[in-house]
Amino acid sequence: xxxxxxxxxxxxxxxxxxxxxxxxxxxxxxxxxxxxxxxxxxxxxxxxxxxxxxxxxxxxxxxxxxxxxxxxxxxxxxxxxxxxxxxxxxxxxxxxxxxxxxxxxxxxxxxxxxxxxxxxxxxxxxxxxxxxxxxxxxxxxxxxxxxxxxxxxxxxxxxxxxxxxxxxxxxxxxxxxxxxxxxxxxxxxxxxxxxxxxxxxxxxxxxxxxxxxxxxxxxxxxxxxxxxxxxxxxxxxxxxxxxxxxxxxxxxxxxxxxxxxxxxxxxxxxxxxxxxxxxxxxxxxxxxxxxxxxxxxxxxxxxxxxxxxxxxxxxxxxxxxxxxxxxxxxxxxxxxxxxxxxxxxxxxxxxxxxxxxxxxxxxxxxxxxxxxxxxxxxxxxxxxxxxxxxxxxxxxxxxxxxxxxxxxxxxxxxxxxxxxxxxxxxxxxxxxxxxxxxxxxxxxxxxxxxxxxxxxxxxxxxxxxxxxxxxxxxxxxxxxxxxxxxxxxxxxxxxxxxxxx
Ligand SMILES: Cc1cc2nc3c(=O)[nH]c(=O)nc-3n(C[C@H](O)[C@H](O)[C@H](O)COP(=O)(O)OP(=O)(O)OC[C@H]3O[C@@H](n4cnc5c(N)ncnc54)[C@H](O)[C@@H]3O)c2cc1C
Numbered sequence: 346x347x348x349x350x351x352x353x354x355x356x357x358x359x360x361x362x363x364x365x366x367x368x369x370x371x372x373x374x375x376x377x378x379x380x381x382x383x384x385x386x387x388x389x390x391x392x393x394x395x396x397x398x399x400x401x402x403x404x405x406x407x408x409x410x411x412x413x414x415x416x417x418x419x420x421x422x423x424x425x426x427x428x429x430x431x432x433x434x435x436x437x438x439x440x441x442x443x444x445x446x447x448x449x450x451x452x453x454x455x456x457x458x459x460x461x462x463x464x465x466x467x468x469x470x471x472x473x474x475x476x477x478x479x480x481x482x483x484x485x486x487x488x489x490x491x492x493x494x495x496x497x498x499x500x501x502x503x504x505x506x507x508x509x510x511x512x513x514x515x516x517x518x519x520x521x522x523x524x525x526x527x528x529x530x531x532x533x534x535x536x537x538x539x540x541x542x543x544x545x546x547x548x549x550x551x552x553x554x555x556x557x558x559x560x561x562x563x564x565x566x567x568x569x570x571x572x573x574x575x576x577x578x579x580x581x582x583x584x585x586x587x588x589x590x591x592x593x594x595x596x597x598x599x600x601x602x603x604x605x606x607x608x609x610x611x612x613x614x615x616x617x618x619x620x621x622x623x624x625x626x627x628x629x630x631x632x633x634x635x636x637x638x639x640x641x642x643x644x645x646x647x648x649x650x651x652x653x654x655x656x657x658x659x660x661x662x663x664x665x666x667x668x669x670x671x672x673x674x675x676x677x678x679x680x681x682x683x684x685x686x687x688x689x690x691x692x693x694x695x696x697x698x699x700x701x702x703x704x705x706x707x708x709x710x711x712x713x714x715x716x717x718x719x720x721x722x723x724x725x726x727x728x729x730x731x732x733x734x735x736x737x738x739x740x741x742x743x744x745x746x747x748x749x750x751x752x753x754x755x756x757x758x759x760x761x762x763x764x765x766x767x768x769x770x771x772x773x774x775x776x777x778x779x780x781x782x783x784x785x786x787x788x789x790x791x792x793x794x795x796x797x798x799x800x801x802x803x804x805x806x807x808x809x810x811x812x813x814x815x816x817x818x819x820x821x822x823x824x825x826x827x828x829x830x831x832x833x834x835x836x837x838x839x840x841x842x843x844x845x846x
Contacts, residue, residue: 352525352547352556358384360723361545361558363532363572366396367508367709369564370515370526371716371738377522378737379720381727384556385516385524386547388531390813392512394566394635396709397817398672400590400614400625403428403436403504403710407443407463407603408612409690415466417691421710422467425504428710432511432743434768439505439616440475440600444483444655447494450610453477457499464501475500488597491655500600505618508709509817510768513806514743515712528807535561535576537698560723563703567635567673578697583705585673586685587633589644590625592668592824593652593661598622606651611686613651619824621667624648628686631673640669667826677706694719700726713738744769760793766819767798774801789834794821796838803842811839 360376362369365387376383387393405422406414428436443460445453457477464474478486480495516526531548538544544557565572567585598617606613616623627644645663652661676688692707692715702722707715717736724733763771774797778785784797802808802818815822815835 352384352527352554354555354557356382356557357542358382358556358558359727360384360560360562361543361556362386362562362564363535363545364394364564364566364568365391365512365516365526365528366394366564366566367392367512367515367712368396368566368704368707368715369562370512370519371712372562372564372704372719373519373524373526374515374522375713375716375720375736375738376723377519377524378741379724379733379735380523381720381723381733383519383524384558385519385526386530386532386545387526387528389636390528390809390817391516391526391807392509392817394568395672395674396512396566397509397823398588398590398670399506399508399709400588400616401505401508401618401623402439402601402614402616403506405463405467405503405710406690406708407459407501407503410459410463412687412689414689414691417689418463419466420714421708422463424711424714426467427713427739428506428511429504431741432506432514434764435507435510435514435743436504437506438502441501441503441603442478442483442487442498442600443500443603444487444490444498445496447496449496449605453496453499460499460501473502475502486600487602489656489658490602491657503601505601505616506709507766507820509820510766511709511712511743513818517806518743528813529809532572533575535572535701540699543698543700559700560726561701562719562723563701564705564719566675566705569675569703569705573697573703576697576701578701580695580697580703581678582693582695582703583675584678584685584688585631585633585635586676586688587629587631587638587671587673588626589640589648589669589671590623591645591648591652591666592618592670593622593624593665594667595620596622596656596659602655604651604655606647607654608647608651613648615652615655619820621824624652628674628684630685633673635673638671638673640671644671645669668823670823675705692718694722696722702726760795762793763798770801773805774798777801788838789828789831791828791831791834792821792825794819796842799835799838800842803839803846811835814839 359381360383362385373385403425405418478498483498534546542559563572569582573580602615677693694704704719778797802814808814
């Protein structure tokens, strides 16, 4: 990627995007593919907001059927299928089991009927439908699951994604189609400079500069209200809801579990992820500053208690927790009075000052469709031509297909985790390592991660600090308990590489 071009104050861009989460990244990709002169600014790192704090599911959202959100579920399933087709190996099928107990809110037949409807909406043929499992069969498959009162389970398939990779790959794709994108670039103001364009002021390190664009997209998730304020618009577009996840050691699941939290009967997931077990999530409206969100002990306790109800013999306490992470869902503001978990996940697009387009809400899963709708609107504002009107992201794979990864076993020199972490990029890293054998060493004796991975991130993926690489270019820090020695070794390696580059 990518020596960054410098933004030029005397260029009039077609489109300036504020926010480098999945929504902004996807808008940048779609716009660049349609030939728009596009520039994106992210105030911290790409994906540092909600987009790397998800439950890692590309899914239709079975539970939204309960709220009658048929349109949302249908769209999400269609997009899930597209992600599976166009973004593999970063989006993979994942089997799910929905165990039902005597105490469950709904009987097994109702859950199974809902799942049938879900599978029909996903366009699955009935041959692919999974049967109901008896209580004994569930017990055999999920070791340690509480059998007391268990009536059986209904099964289905959804998908698991690598959220951070999808963000960076959308950014990379936008750059390769001519866009410019900058992390650590805070848009501090947007003012209408003339009827036809706006001027944005951007703070990058200690420098400040202006950029002008004919259209502006505000894709700042939980920050949307604040950014609208900076534009001079008094609008409460989002009502953020906080979600926390806890990562536990691997309990040997081969399927995700959909369970009811005993405390409030909300649905939560227990998921196999990165050879660990991911539990989440909480869902509570929050006024916290999105930039300094923390995980509190009550959230961790809630999730551990919910998990414990179903795995009585697996006693995990706070010391066993491998990692925790929290994010703010940019839910669309609606009438007060209902729980965050019942709030709609549909997205909303609003236009202010004629050419400032804000997009919020939705789900990670629907990012492509949201971006398409936004760029369609941008195209109309700019005077639509046939080229501008033609979206390509519904058919174009996220990256150029790489046969050596798709067809061949990974080369001997390639660590086991590379194909999963980096997909086709792993081949580029292996080539790099051949040219630079010094990069084939582990960063630290404590983990199998190689210097080549960090070097590649710094050189090609705008890694500015170690955290960018550990939390967003890879899932390392969110899925591993890092040792002090690893952190020290990685910091020294990072500083040496940064100094030399
Ligand atoms: C706990 C949790 C679990 C979830 N699980 C799932 C799931 O499993 N599947 C699913 O489909 N969806 C899931 N979601 C929803 C999904 O994460 C969000 O819908 C999606 O990530 C929103 O992306 P975004 O780009 O709109 O917002 P964000 O990712 O929050 O990005 C907004 C970006 O704007 C930047 N920004 C803010 N102000 C400025 C400024 N002034 N200048 C420049 N940049 C700025 C921020 O730094 C941030 O990076 C989950 C959400 C949460 C919180």
